[in-house]
Amino acid sequence: MAKVLYVTAHPHDETTSFSMSVGKEFIDAYKEANPNDEVVHVDLYKEDIPQIDADIFSGWGKLQSGDQLSDAEQAKVDRLGELSDQFVNADKYVFVNPMWNFSFPPVMKAYIDSVAVAGKSFKYTEQGPVGLLTDKKAFHIQANGGVYSEGPAAGLEMGHRYLNAIMQLFGVPSFEGLFVEGHAAMPEKAEEIKANAIARAKDAAQTF
Numbered sequence: 001m002a003k004v005l006y007v008t009a010h011p012h013d014e015t016t017s018f019s020m021s022v023g024k025e026f027i028d029a030y031k032e033a034n035p036n037d038e039v040v041h042v043d044l045y046k047e048d049i050p051q052i053d054a055d056i057f058s059g060w061g062k063l064q065s066g067d068q069l070s071d072a073e074q075a076k077v078d079r080l081g082e083l084s085d086q087f088v089n090a091d092k093y094v095f096v097n098p099m100w101n102f103s104f105p106p107v108m109k110a111y112i113d114s115v116a117v118a119g120k121s122f123k124y125t126e127q128g129p130v131g132l133l134t135d136k137k138a139f140h141i142q143a144n145g146g147v148y149s150e151g152p153a154a155g156l157e158m159g160h161r162y163l164n165a166i167m168q169l170f171g172v173p174s175f176e177g178l179f180v181e182g183h184a185a186m187p188e189k190a191e192e193i194k195a196n197a198i199a200r201a202k203d204a205a206q207t208f
Contacts, residue, residue: 002034002091007042009097009108018180018194019143023096025198026141026178029205030094040090044107049083050076051110080114087115092208093138093172095163099148104159112166121170131171138167139208140177141201145184178204 006027014021031039050056059073069077087093097104118124122131140163148157160177167175180197183190 002037003089004030004037004039004092004094005042005087005090006039006094007044007096007108007111009044009095009105009111011045011105017098017143018183018190018197019096019098019141021194022143022178022180022197022201023094023141026139026201026205027094029202030208033206040086042086042111044105044111048079049107049110049114050079052113056080080117083111083114084117084120088120088133091136093136094208095138095140097142097159099142099144099157099159102148102156102158103162104142108159112163116166116169129169131169134171134173136170136172137174137208138163138172138176139204140175142177142179143183144179144181147182147185149179149181176204176208 004027006023008020008023010017010020012020014024027039031037053076055070055073055076059069059077061067062069062073063077095108097108103109115121118129121133122129124130140160142160144157146153148154160179164175164177178197178200180194183193186193
């Protein structure tokens with residue numbers, strides 16, 4: 001039995017969001033194909049995702065020196081530990097988000113910061129960082145209002161490329177992506193674009 005983290009970064013649900021709609025179809029198809037697997041929904045807009053702030057830095061410093069952490073420091077440091085432990089103990093990851101300003105919503109970056117922990121998801125060596133999650137798989141679903149997978153705007157897309165770099169850092173050997181794109185630029189084709197993306201998502205879920 002595999003444990004899957006279904007990580008979503010959208011304030012809306014599948015009734016209004018293209019990325020969430022396709023993501024739901026993907027994860028539902030996955031559950032149907034893998035009924036014994038455990039799927040955990042990590043809704044980043046509902047979860048407590050601490051940003052790395054002054055409390056975190058001072059808390060980490062006190063852990064090294066053995067000093068007493070404040071209540072705020074302890075709560076944030078503990079929460080980051082919970083998130084990173086949950087991440088490394090999972091087998092598969094599904095990330096779902098819209099593209100905002102060429103990247104993903106800031107809460108996704110805060111989440112990645114919480115799980116990019118030396119000694120857990122990767123380690124430093126004399127030859128550079130080495131990933132520790134070499135037996136994992138990841139899939140990324142992103143909705144782009146315009147077309148960014150190809151053409152003159154392709155170089156502007158940052159969200160998928162960033163997640164790809166992070167998965168490489170973590171040593172995740174399999175990382176695939178699916179773009180739902182062009183629905184804002186071509187509103188007359190929006191439903192067709194979503195339907196095609198859903199079909200591709202369902203197919204991809206069978207082999208994920």
